[in-house]
Amino acid sequence: MNFRSPRILPWLTVVTLTAGFALVFFFAPNDADQGFIQKIFYLHVPLAICALVGFMVAAVQAIIHLRGGDSKWDVRSYVSIHISIILGVAVLITGAIWARASWGKWFVWDEPTLVSFLIVFLLYCTYYPLRYAIEDRERQARYASVFAVTAGAFVPLNFIAVRLAETLVHPRVFATSDSGLPPKMWITFLVCLAGMGLLWETLVRFELAAKSSRARLGRLRRALEGDDVGVAGSRIAPLAHGATETS
Amino acid sequence: MNAFRTILGKDLRTELRTLESIPAMALFAATTFVLFRFGLDRTSLEGSLAAGVLLATVLFAAILAINRVFVSEREQGGFDVVRLAPVDGTALFAAKVCVLAIYLVVLELIAVPLFALLFLDSAAGLAPLALVLAMVDLGLATIGALVSSIAINSRARDLIAPLLLLPLLVPVMIAAAGAAEPLLAAGGPSYDGFGKWIAVLALYDVVFGLVGYAVYDFLLED
Numbered sequence: 230m231n232f233r234s235p236r237i238l239p240w241l242t243v244v245t246l247t248a249g250f251a252l253v254f255f256f257a258p259n260d261a262d263q264g265f266i267q268k269i270f271y272l273h274v275p276l277a278i279c280a281l282v283g284f285m286v287a288a289v290q291a292i293i294h295l296r297g298g299d300s301k302w303d304v305r306s307y308v309s310i311h312i313s314i315i316l317g318v319a320v321l322i323t324g325a326i327w328a329r330a331s332w333g334k335w336f337v338w339d340e341p342t343l344v345s346f347l348i349v350f351l352l353y354c355t356y357y358p359l360r361y362a363i364e365d366r367e368r369q370a371r372y373a374s375v376f377a378v379t380a381g382a383f384v385p386l387n388f389i390a391v392r393l394a395e396t397l398v399h400p401r402v403f404a405t406s407d408s409g410l411p412p413k414m415w416i417t418f419l420v421c422l423a424g425m426g427l428l429w430e431t432l433v434r435f436e437l438a439a440k441s442s443r444a445r446l447g448r449l450r451r452a453l454e455g456d457d458v459g460v461a462g463s464r465i466a467p468l469a470h471g472a473t474e475t476s
Numbered sequence: 477m478n479a480f481r482t483i484l485g486k487d488l489r490t491e492l493r494t495l496e497s498i499p500a501m502a503l504f505a506a507t508t509f510v511l512f513r514f515g516l517d518r519t520s521l522e523g524s525l526a527a528g529v530l531l532a533t534v535l536f537a538a539i540l541a542i543n544r545v546f547v548s549e550r551e552q553g554g555f556d557v558v559r560l561a562p563v564d565g566t567a568l569f570a571a572k573v574c575v576l577a578i579y580l581v582v583l584e585l586i587a588v589p590l591f592a593l594l595f596l597d598s599a600a601g602l603a604p605l606a607l608v609l610a611m612v613d614l615g616l617a618t619i620g621a622l623v624s625s626i627a628i629n630s631r632a633r634d635l636i637a638p639l640l641l642l643p644l645l646v647p648v649m650i651a652a653a654g655a656a657e658p659l660l661a662a663g664g665p666s667y668d669g670f671g672k673w674i675a676v677l678a679l680y681d682v683v684f685g686l687v688g689y690a691v692y693d694f695l696l697e698d
Contacts, residue, residue, distance in 0.1 A: 295691065295694050348643055348646045349643075351643045352640075352643035352644060355636075355639045355640050355643065358632075358635070358636060358639060359626070359630065359636055359639075359640065362630035362631045362632045362633075362635075362636050363629065363630045363631070364631065368629065371694050371695070371697075372626050372629070372630075372695065374694070375622075375626060375691045375694055375695060376626065376640070378687060378690075378691055379622060379644070379684070379687050379691070380644075382683055382684070382687045383644055383647075386647055386679065386680060386683055387646065387647050389647075389676065389679070390646075390647035390650045390651055390676050390680075391646075391647075391650060393650075393651075393654070393672060393673075393676060394650045394654055
């Protein structure tokens with residue numbers, strides 16, 4: 230698999246994220262209402278946005294997979310969901326810390342965004358048991374893509390429903406004043422968001438590279454040991470356990 | 477259209493002859509009401525508690541039917557027949573959505589009066605509640621048919637279907653409970669936010685109807 234500029238991207242990620250966090254601590258002003266703890270916003274919100282966008286990207290990749298039947302897109306969709314779920318864990322943890330610091334509780338049921346995210350996260354967690362429950366590779370890929378498309382349509386719907394259900398009584402960073410965030414906070418936030426987006430992309434690339442080299446290794450092993458060389462074909466194993474069967 | 481009618485007729489006839497799903501669902505609902513009576517230690521319910529008990533019961537009873545709706549297709553080769561026949565796969569999907577919706581309506585015709593009899597002080601809210609439940613049924617049936625056909629071909633299908641379904645049904649529960657709560661309120665029904673919630677339910681039904689229509693063929697081809 231050929232990745233464009235494989236070395237530049239991680240460095241760009243490190244630089245942007247470092248710059249972002251430097252801005253968070255030395256440039257962005259402390260929030261008038263919440264004080265220092267509001268700075269977790271620069272970590273929590275970009276993580277959440279990247280995770281949700283990642284789920285949508287996975288849905289688009291799943292559509293491409295279903296339309297064209299190229300299993301490469303299934304692997305991409307799988308990796309997108311995988312990385313987004315990992316970011317999702319971080320979102321829930323940072324969200325809980327923020328909620329604890331601002332409102333005194335680890336989880337707040339009338340904070341719509343937090344609740345929506347939990348539901349979406351739970352839904353995407355079922356992606357793994359679904360994949361593992363279907364043995365036939367080709368069918369597994371197809372069903373996983375159908376799931377990714379369905380869940381992708383679910384994400385915005387869920388946010389609408391949860392938001393309508395709650396009364397917005399809690400302080401929201403984007404709405405603390407009439408004009409929204411002050412410019413210094415906006416700049417910091419956007420740099421952090423860009424850094425997190427780059428991090429997502431880097432992790433996806435690394436995971437894809439790891440998957441393809443693991444599959445190649447498996448194929449070489451099988452070629453050396455001489456049993457069913459043809460079976461693996463040239464495609465990447467969409468499943469982590471699939472490629473390491475011989476080890 | 478012909479295939480749709482044939483599959484729907486076949487499923488309804490099978491259900492009439494074997495009585496496999498609906499009596500089980502009704503019995504399940506009745507038992508769940510009894511469990512809630514003791515679990516909540518309440519002899520009468522109103523407002524959000526009434527809406528929650530009724531909707532949670534309908535939702536879990538629906539899972540029973542959703543788990544079963546494709547079993548005969550798989551075990552007796554219905555999928556292969558649909559694949560072999562020169563018909564559109566979506567006819568199967570549409571038929572199964574209708575079957576599930578009909579099961580749910582029949583279930584509610586039994587369970588809702590029973591619920592009113594056991595827990596409600598006044599039946600005034602039941603007429604507008606019927607509209608909410610009809611929208612819920614459509615949503616449950618659509619997403620149920622979709623998830624069920626994913627789960628049926630997996631190893632642990634009884635596990636996978638509820639696992640996928642429950643998070644997907646959260647918006648239905650939110651909207652239906654939001655609409656039903658003022659209808660079942662203690663002081664008589666009110667229509668607080670009724671239109672908004674019906675709109676959310678309609679949006680849900682339409683979106684997942686379209687998603688099901690778009691992806692269903694991929695679940696059939698083998």
